[in-house]
Amino acid sequence: MVLAAYVLALVGALYLWGADPVLGWLAGALNLVFAVYFFRHLAFAVAAARWAEPDLLAAEVDPDGFLPSVAVLVSCKNEGLVVDGMVQALLTLDYPADRLTLLVVDDGSDDDTGARLDAWADRDRRLRVLHRAPGSGGGKSGALNDALATVDSEVVLIFDADHEPEASALRRLVRHFRDPSVGAVMGRCVIRNGHESSMATTVFVDFLSGYLVNEYGRQALFELPAYGGANCAVRTSTLRALGGWNPDTVTEDTDLTLRVLIAGQRIRYDLSAIDYEEAVVTAQRFWTQRYRWARGHQKCFRDYTWPILRARHLGVVEKVESVLFLLSYHVPVLCGIGLALTALRAFGIGGLPVVGLLPLSMLLFVGPLAELSVGLLVGRVERRAAWSLLGFLPAFVLSVWITSRAYLDGMLGRRYSWVKTSRTGATSTVSATPLTAGASR
Template sequence: MNRGGRHRPGANRESYRLALLVHAVVLVGAILLFGVDRTLGWMATALNVIFLVFFFRHLAFAVSAARWAEGDLNAPLIGTDDFTPTVAVLVACKDEELVVDGMVSALLSLDYPRERLTVVVVNDASTDGTGARLDERALADPRLRVLHRRPGAGGGKSGALNDALALVDAEIAVIFDADHQPEPDVLRRLVRHFRDRKVGAVMGRCVVRNGVESSLATTIFIDYLSGYLVNEYGRQALFELPAYGGANCAVRTSLIRALGGWNPHTVTEDTDLTLRLLLEGHRVRYDPSAVDFEEAVLSSQRFWKQRYRWARGHQKCLRDYWRPILRTPHLSPMEKLETILFLWVYHVPVLCGLGLILIALHAFGIGDASIIQMVSLSALLFAGPFCELAVGLVLGRVERRAVWMLVGFIPAFGMSILTATKSYFEGMWGTTYSWVKTARSGAT
C-alpha cells in the first residue's frame, strides 16, 4: 500500500472522462434499442433497489443506536490510570485567529500526565494574527510547541500534520481542528482502546457548540447528531467499521508513519486513512463518550464549500480504493459490502437527483408507467436518514420542536444533491481542485 510517502493519486483523468462517455453511449444505445419508456423504467427500477438497500442500512443504524448507544454515551471512565501511552496532540491552523485561543486553552486543560503529553500546533503560513497568538501562548506555557510552515509548503492539512508528526516521538497522535474544544477527559477515553493491538485508530464524537447561532447552525447540529452519533455508532455496532473522522481522532504513530503519513493528494485525508488502515488489517474504533465541541459554519456559502470538499474527497476515495477493498483478505464479504456502501454515500445524492428527473419526466407522460411509478420508493432515500436524525434528536435530548427541526432539514438534502452532483461531474472530468479550509467566525 501507500508506504514511504508514495500516495496513489488514482487513475488518470482520461479514463474517468472515458467512463462518462461510456455512460452516455450506453444510455443513448439503450434508448435506440428499447425505446425511451422501457429504458427509463429500467433506470427507475435500478434506483429503487439502490434506495431500498440504503434505507435498510440507515434504519439498521438508527435501531442499533436507539437500543444501545445511551449506555455507551454515559459510560464512566474507569481503569485508565495504568495505561498512559505517550501522546502527541497535533493541530493544523491556517488563518484561525478568531478561534485559536479557545482551542489552545482547551488543549492545555486536557487531563493527561504532563510528562506523557506533547502539544504541537502548526501555523500553516497564516496571513492573519494566528502565528503571533500561538507564539504568545507558547511563551506563557512551555507545554505548547509551535511550528511555522512557509508559504507554498503545500499538502493542505495533510502536509501540516505530516510536518508536525516529524517533530514528535510519541506512541499515539491525537488530531483536533483549530476550532475544536475537547472535554478534559478526551485523551484518556481515546487512548484506552489502543490496548487492543488490532486497533489502528480511534474516533471520538464531535458536537456542534453554536447550534443556536442560526437556522443553518441548527441544521448542522442535527446533522452531527445523526452522522457523528447514530451513523458511526451503527457502523461500529453492526460491522465494527466506523470511520476515522479527521478530528477528535487518535492513530498509532507507528502505523501512520508506515503508511507514509497523511495523504496530501486528497482533500479528505480522514476517509483516505480509514481505507488504508482497513487494507492493512487494522480497525478503527468509535467512542461516543469522547466528546469534542466544534463550530458550525454560519453562512450558506461556507456550508456549500465545506460539503463540496467532503463530496469531492469522498468520491475520489471510491475511485481510488474500490478495487483494493474488494480484493483485500482483511475484510469479510459483508464488511466489503458495507465499506463499498460507505464509499457510495456521496454518490447516492447524485442518484437521488436522477430520480427526481425521472419523476418530472413521468409527470409529462415520459417513461414506462407500470415501472416508473415505483420511483415513489425514492422517498425511502429520505426516510432512512430521517430515522437517524430522529434517533439523534432523542439521544441528544433535543426533543422540543424536534418535528419542525426535521422539516427544516429538507433544504439541506436539496443542497446535498447539488454539491454531490457538481462534485461528481467535475471529479470525473478531472477539474482541478485543491484543499480549501473552512473559514471560522469565532462563535462560542
C-alpha cells in the same frame, strides 16, 4: 472518459430500446439501491436507539491506568477567530504532562494566528508551535506530516482549529490502543453554535445523526467506523508505516480510514470522547465544505474500492459495508437522477405511472429521517428542536446539487485543491445554548 462512456451508453440504450423501457429499468435499479440504503439507515437507527445511551453515559476512563505517550497535533491556517479557545481547551486536557506533547502548526497564516500561538507558547511551555512558510503545500495533510516528523509519541491525536475537547477526551480515546489490532480511534463531535443560524441548526442535527447514529451503527453492527479527521487518534507506528497523511487528497480522514482497513487494522469509535466544534453558518460555506467532502470521498471510491474488495482479511459483509460507505457521496447524485425520473414520469415518460414513484420517494427520505429522529432522541435535544428537521428539505436539495457538481467535476478531471472552512469565532460556552444542552453529559 468515464463520464462520456456513461452518457454514450445511455444515449445508445435510449436509441435501441426507447425511452419508456430504459427509464423504467433505470428507475427500478435506483429503487433497489435506495432500498439497500434505507435498510442500512434503519439498522443504524435501531442499533443507536437500543444500545447507544449506556455507552454515551460511560463513566470509566482508564481503569487499568493505560497511558501511552501522546502527541496532540493541530493544523491552523488563518484561524485567529478560534485559535484561543482551541489552545485553552488543549491546555486543560486531563493527561500526565510527561506523557503529552501539544504541537500546533501555523500553516503559513497571513492573519494573527501565528502571533496568537506564539503568545500562548510564551505563557505555557507545554505548547509548541511549528511555523510553516506560506505556500508549503499539502494542505492539512502537509501540515500534519511536518508536525509528525518532529514527534516520537506512541499515539497521535488530531483536532481541528475550531475544536474544543472535553478534558477527559484524550484518556477516553487512547484506552482503545490496549488492543494491538486497533490502528485508529474516533471520538464524537458536537456542534456548539447550533443557534447561530438556520444552517448551523441543520448541521447540529446532521452531526447528531452522523455521530450518535450512523458511526455508532457502523461500530455496533460491523465494527467499521470511520476515522473522522478530528477528535481522532491514530497509532504512530501505523501512521508512519502508511506513509503519513496523503497530501494528494482533500479528505485525508476518509483516505486514512481506507488505508488503515486495507492494512489489516481496525478503527474504533468512542461515543463518550466528546469535543465541540463550530458549524458553518451560511449556505455558501456549507457548499464549500461539503463540495470538498464530496470530491474527496468520491476520489476515495475510485482509488480504494478495488483494494477493499481484494482484501483477504475482510469478510463479504465487511466488504459490502465498506463499499456502501465509499458510495455515500454518490447516493445524492443518484437521488438527483431519481428526482429527474420523477419529473419525467409526471409527464408520462418512463413507462410507469406516477404512483410507481412512491417507493422511490419513501426510500429517499424515510431512512435518513429515522437516523435524524433517533439522533435527537438519544441526544436528549429539546423537543422544539425537532422542527429543525424541516431544514433538511432545502439542505437535501442543496446536497444533491453539490455532490452532483463534484461528481461531474471529478469525472471531467477538473483540478481541485484543499480549501479550509471559514470560521465565525462562535462562542465556546456550550451550556449557553439550549439546543446543545442534551449533547453534553
